Amino acid sequence: MTKTEIEDRIKELKMDYIRIQNDLDKLESVGGNVTNAEKQLKQLETELSELNKALAKTSK
Structure with missing residues (x-):
């Protein structure tokens, strides 16, 4: 997933x-x-936690 897709899913x-x-x-x-x-x-x-971790990895 791209950063934007992750952010949209979190929303x-x-x-x-x-x-x-x-x-x-x-x-x-x-x-x-x-x-x-x-x-x-x-x-x-649980899903939010996983997505936040994935988002943190994309921000590095």
Whole structure:
């Protein structure tokens, strides 16, 4: 991936993260099952971490 592609993907993931976090907050407030949302957030965190590492390598 190019630096621009990595940066674009990070932006997409951050938007998804915010959306899922908001959904999670709503589910918690009504006593819903939050397990799936928590798993999705964890996956996003992992992918973001990997992309940030890749971005750091391209910046060198």
